[in-house]
Structures are given as structure tokens and as C-alpha cells.
Amino acid sequence: MANRLADAVRAFHMAQATAAASAQRAAEDREKVTEARDQLATAIVEASRGGMRQVDIVRVTGYTRERVRQILRSHGIAPD
Numbered sequence: 001m002a003n004r005l006a007d008a009v010r011a012f013h014m015a016q017a018t019a020a021a022s023a024q025r026a027a028e029d030r031e032k033v034t035e036a037r038d039q040l041a042t043a044i045v046e047a048s049r050g051g052m053r054q055v056d057i058v059r060v061t062g063y064t065r066e067r068v069r070q071i072l073r074s075h076g077i078a079p080d
Contacts, residue, residue, distance in 0.1 A: 044068060045075045054079070 040061065047057055054072070058065050069079045 041071050041075075044071050045077065048072055048077055 044057055044061065044063075047060075048054065054065065054068050057063075057068050061068065063071075073079065
């Protein structure tokens with residue numbers, strides 16, 4: 001009986017540790033997504049300023065035309 005209780009306590013503590021580690025990894029992954037999104041927005045702006053048409057940016061990125069327009073407008077670039 002005592003062994004079963006001790007095993008359950010150990011399993012519970014291991015689960016807590018795993019959950020904490022998972023939460024940390026999830027936070028790190030969210031940060032990576034944010035950084036990648038910012039880099040993509042910068043690349044979209046650079047492509048537009050370099051002469052790439054919005055329709056081509058849409059095709060390459062997979063973003064909707066409206067999302068590309070929003071990104072460009074937020075960086076002071078007028079829509080096509």
C-alpha cells in the first residue's frame with residue numbers, strides 16, 4: 001500500500017515537472033513564431049520596396065491579399 005502511494009506521488013511529481021517543461025517549451029516556441037512573423041513582415045516590406053507586386057508576394061507567402069496590404073500599410077506603403 002505504501003509503495004503504491006509512493007509510486008503515485010513520484011508519478012504526480014514527474015507529471016508536474018513534465019508539464020512545467022512543456023509550458024516552457026511552448027513559450028519558447030511562441031517566441032520563435034513571433035520572431036519568424038516579424039522577419040516575414042520585414043521581408044514582405046523589402047520585397048514590395050524592391051518592386052515585387054503584391055499579387056506575387058501573396059503567391060509566395062500564402063498570405064491573403066488583405067493581410068499583405070495590412071502589413072505594407074503598417075509600414076507606410078500604399079496599397080496597389
